[in-house]
Amino acid sequence: MEEGLWFRSLVWMDYRLAVLFTVIVPLGLTIWALVRRSDAIVRLLIIYWRVASLLMITVYLLIPQWQIGFLSSFSARILIPISLWFWVDINEEIADMPRSALKLMLTAWRWAVTIYCIIGALFFIPFLPCGFSEGAVKTPFCLVWTEAPLVYKQIFHADSTPGFLGFIGMMGLIVYVVYFAYFVLIRLGKQGRIAMEQ
Secondary structure (H helix, E strand, O other): OOOOOOOHHHHHHHHHHHHHEEEEEEHHHHHHHEEEEHHHHHHHHHHHHHHHHHHHHHHHOOOOOOOHHHHHHHHHHHHHHHHHHOOOOHHHHHHHHHOOOOHHHHHHHHHHHHHHHHHHHHHHHHHHHHHOOOHHHHHHHHHHHHHHHHHHHHHHHHOOHHHHHHHHHHHHHHHHHHHHHHHHHHHHHHHHOOOOOO
C-alpha cells in the first residue's frame, strides 16, 4: 500500500464512524427499546438491522478485494437512511410518543446516521469505478478501502482464507438481494409504506 494517499485517514475515519453510528449506537438503542418495551422503536430498529446487514456483507466482500464490495458499500449508504424514515406508521407512532430520553436519543441518532450516510455516499462517488473495473480495484486508490476489512480478518478470522470469507459475503449478498427484491416487487405493492408485521 502506498503511504502517500491523502485520503487514507478519511477512509479510516469513515470506518470508525461506521462502527459508532451503525453498530454501537443502534445496538444500545435496541437494548434500551427492548427494556422499555417500545414497540415502534423496536420495529424500526429491526428493519434497520436488516438493511444495515449490507455493511457487514460489504466487509466480507472487500476482504478478497472483490469489485462488488464497492457497489454494496455505496448501496448501503443509500438504503440505510431510507429504511429509517420510509415507514409512515412507525414515524407517526414515534412522533406521538411522550417525550423521553429514549425518543430523544433515537431522533438524534436517526438524523446523525442519515447525515453520515449522505456525506459518506458523496465521498464514495469517486471510488465507484472501483466496482466496475477489475484493473482499477487493484490500484492503491481502491485498495485503501480494503485495509480495514483486512484488519477485521486478522482479528476475527485469522485462520480463514480471503476467498472463503468472500464466499460467505457473496452468499449473504445473494440472500439480501432476494429478500430486497421480494420486498420491492411484492410486499411494497401490498402494504405500501406500512411496516406492520415486519
